[in-house]
Amino acid sequence: MHELINWLVTTIGAMGYTGIFLLMAMESSVFPIPSEIVMPPAGYLAQQGKMDMILVILSGTAGSLVGAYANYFVARWLGRPLLIKYGKYVWITEEHFNRVEKFFLAHGEISTFVGRLLPVARHLISLPAGLANMNHLKFSFYTLLGAGIWVSVLSWIGYFIGENQELIARYSEHAVIDVILFSIVLVGIYVAIHRRRARSQTHS
Numbered sequence: 001m002h003e004l005i006n007w008l009v010t011t012i013g014a015m016g017y018t019g020i021f022l023l024m025a026m027e028s029s030v031f032p033i034p035s036e037i038v039m040p041p042a043g044y045l046a047q048q049g050k051m052d053m054i055l056v057i058l059s060g061t062a063g064s065l066v067g068a069y070a071n072y073f074v075a076r077w078l079g080r081p082l083l084i085k086y087g088k089y090v091w092i093t094e095e096h097f098n099r100v101e102k103f104f105l106a107h108g109e110i111s112t113f114v115g116r117l118l119p120v121a122r123h124l125i126s127l128p129a130g131l132a133n134m135n136h137l138k139f140s141f142y143t144l145l146g147a148g149i150w151v152s153v154l155s156w157i158g159y160f161i162g163e164n165q166e167l168i169a170r171y172s173e174h175a176v177i178d179v180i181l182f183s184i185v186l187v188g189i190y191v192a193i194h195r196r197r198a199r200s201q202t203h204s
Helices: 002-015 017-028 039-047 053-090 094-117 126-131 136-161 165-203
Strands: none
Touching: 002 017, 002 039, 017 039, 017 053, 039 053, 039 136, 053 126, 053 136, 094 126, 094 136, 094 165, 126 136, 136 165
16 A cells, blocks of 8 residues: 555656546546545645646546446446346336436436545546536536545545645544435435425425
8 A cells, every 4th residue: 555655646746737637537437446535635735836726626526427437328328228228137227217216317416416425436427427417507516516525525635634644544434424424314315305395295
C-alpha cells in the first residue's frame, strides 16, 4: 500500500488534474481503482500548495461522471438486447426486466445519488440507469451531486491529514460508515414520503 500511495502521489503530481480525472474515470467504470487511494493524495498535494483544491475536486468529480457514462452507454447499447435475448437462460424474463426498468424509471434519482456514495454500488449503479435509459440531465445531475460529495470528503481527508497513510485509511473507513448511515436515513425518509404520497393518491 505504501508503494501504491507513493506511485499515485507521483503520478498525480506529474499528470496534474488530468491524472486525477483519468484515475477517477477508471474508478467509476469497471477498473478496480478505489477512490479512497486516489483523492486523498490529491488533497495532500493541495495542502502542499502544489495543486488547487477546487480544481482537484472538480477534476475528480468530472472524471467520475465520464466513467459513469461509460457504464451507462455500455448497458444502454449492449446490455438491454443481450438481457432480453439471453436472459431467459438465467431466469431473467422480459417481464422481470420490465419491472426493474419501471422501478428505476420511478426511483432513478434517489438510486443514482445514493449509489454514487456507496462502495461497490458506485461502480454498478450506472448500469441499471443505462438499461432504463434514464434521462441524461437527471443522470448527470445526481451523479455529479453524489460523486462531488464523496470526492470532496476524500480530498479534505487528504488535505487535513497529510501523508499519514494509516490515518487516511482510518478516516476513509469512518467516512464510508458515515456515508452508509446517511444513505440509510435518506432512503428511509424517501420511502416514507413516497408511501405517504401513494396513500394520499389512493384516498383522493
